[in-house]
Amino acid sequence: MASSEATSSPPMPTPPPRPxxxxxxxxxxxxxxxxxxxVRRAAREIGERVSCDARYVGRVEAGEIRCPNYAYERVFLHMFPGRTLTDLGFAPRSSVRGRRTHTADETPGAYEPYEREEPYGTQDREHDEPDVHHAHHENHPTYDNYEESDVLRRAFMTGGGATVAAASLGPIGLAFDAAAAGRAVRRPGTSDAYALEDAVRRIRLLDDRHGADGLYRRASAPLRAAYALLDAGATRQATADRLHSGAGELAISVGWLAHDSGRFDDARSHYAEALATARMTGDDALEAHAFCNTAFLARDAGRPREAVRAAQAAQRVGRPLGSARLMSLLALREAGGWAGLADRAGCEQALARAQALFERGPSDADPEWMSFYGEAELEGLEAQCWSTLGDWRRAARHARQAARLQDPHFSRNIALYTAELSDDLARGGRPDEAAAAGMRVLDLLDQVQSSRIQTMLAGTARVLLPHRRATGVSGFLERHASLPRTA
Structure with missing residues (x-):
């Protein structure tokens, strides 16, 4: 146990990070x-898994990460052969390990904040070697505060025996210790904020790879943990703002899991929770994200006019953020609403705006959560609009392009776009091609669990029933009929 504050040395002044x-x-x-x-491409080349994004790059360049974890080290040295970590501007690993002199009643090694190798069976953590001069907790400047909080560690990080329902997802420690949350023995700090942000990334990554169904059954626990942190209250306003933003983003992520697994009422509640959090703290970026997802949900739930209003509200609040890619996605959300209202002109105008904004390219202002939004998603969302308008030929063309462009790493999106393609082909009078595309989706269902995709396939199967004699259709229908039915 750490020595009491009465006998601890006063904390050293915090020097600014060195870029x-x-x-x-x-x-x-x-x-x-x-x-x-x-960086992500280089990682795949050597069989590593890192979830590098613009924010991580910014943290490195700002000097917040003095030394990367081992997975990132291997990737960086692969990208820049012949260079050492020091050549890349990092500090030697030994200088950031945070060892200190122990008193007689302390256990040596008790203050090691992270394992030497990637713990918990994953290599995509954003928690790299911390700079011990910057990671101290607001209230307790002892070294044990560099560790993640007990609540968040249990909620997001532990390997344990908890699984995400599907064996393909493997262990992901989303178990929640309610007693730990209830104790609230200290106020949350920056390590809690980092852990919360990392949890959001983990959920998004797993959803991209495997779909929402298995994840959703576990995801309410970390969300409760996040709001327990908000209830405890942070000392510093900057930390409190990060916790509110992180909790709001987590609510949206959990809401999306509900949305994609067909639990629309749950999704609506989670999105509303995120929207309330955003408005309470004046977080325009979070508010735009919440409205964006609300618009998508309203479209899927058969409330197209609400989808248009929510998308337009998102554009109003999101415009000052300066991200053309964000505005492009929000225009697509609006286009989906107009398509649901059978307003072809309104849909085409919104699609044209979305395309023009997308062509401006990425920027530093793009929100981290938009990492999924590339050319493939643009094509996929446009396909959905044309499908809603009944233009099956055009919808199929965009869906085919979406599946072709999608990074093969993201099985869930490939399955989604291919299911869209299969349905468009079936409704457009091309049953043999539809069956072939449907078979490709069925091949992916051992990796992907998404009620949305299964619902789309079921609709396609109904359309193909009168075409059993067409090449491949009978085989698709038989294989689809043999699928286990979700509860």
């Missing part, structure tokens, strides 16, 4: 988002 100019120079003219994409 990593060498790393910034290596990025060159690429934006942080473009450089992050290059």
């Amino acid at each position: 990593n100019l060498a790393f910034r120079q290596l990025r060159g003219r690429r934006s942080p988002a473009e450089f992050a994409a290059a």
Whole structure:
């Protein structure tokens, strides 16, 4: 146990972080988002898994990450052969391990904040080696505060025996210790904020790879943990703002899991919770995100006019954020609403805006959560609009392009776009091609659990029933009929 504050040495003054100019120079003219994409590609080349994004690159360049974790180290050295970590502007690993002199009643090694190798069976954590001069907790300047909070550690990080319902997802420690949350023995600090932000990334990554159904049954626990942190209250306003933003983003992520698994009422509640959090703290970025998802949900739930209003509200609040890609996505959300209202002109105008804004390219202002929004998603959302308008030929063309462009890493989106393609082909009078596309989706269902995709396939199967004699249709229908039915 750490010694009491009465006998502890006074904390040292906190020096400002030193920017990593060498790393910034290596990025060159690429934006942080473009450089992050290059890091992810390099990781795949050597079989690593890192969830690098623009925010991570910014943290490195600002000097907040003095030394990367081992997975990132391997990727960076692969990207820049012949260089050492020091050449890349990082500090030697030994200098940031945070060892200190122990008193007689302390256990050596008790204050090691992270394992030497990637713990919990994953290599995509954003919790890199912390700078011990900057990670101290607001209230308790002892070293044990560099560890993640007990609540968040249990809620998001532990390997344990908890699974995300589907065996393909593997252990992900979303177990929640209600007693730990109830004790609230200290106020949350920056380590809690980092842990919360990392939890949001983990959920998004798993959803991209596997779909929402298995995840949703576990995701309410970390959300309760996040709001327990808000109830405890942070000392610093900056930390409180990060916790509110993180909790709101987590509510949206959990809401999306509900949305994608067909639990529309639950999703609506989670999105409303995020919207209330955003308005309470004046967080325009969070409010735009909440309205964005609300618009998508309203479209799927058969409330197209609400979808248009929510998308337009998102555009009003999101415009000052300066992200053309965000405004492009919000225009697509509006287009989906107009399509649901059978307003072809309104839909086409919104689609044209979305395309023009997308062509402006990525920027540093793009929100982190928009990492999924690339050319493939643009094509996929446009396909959905044309499908809603009954233009099956055009819808199929965009859906095919979406599936072709999608990074093969994201099985869930490939399955989604291909299911859209199958349905458009079936309704457009091309049953043999529809069956072939449907078979490709069925091949992915051992990796992906999404009620949305299964519902789309069921609709396609009904359309194809009168076409059993067409090439491949009978085989698709038989295989689809043999699928286990979700509860």
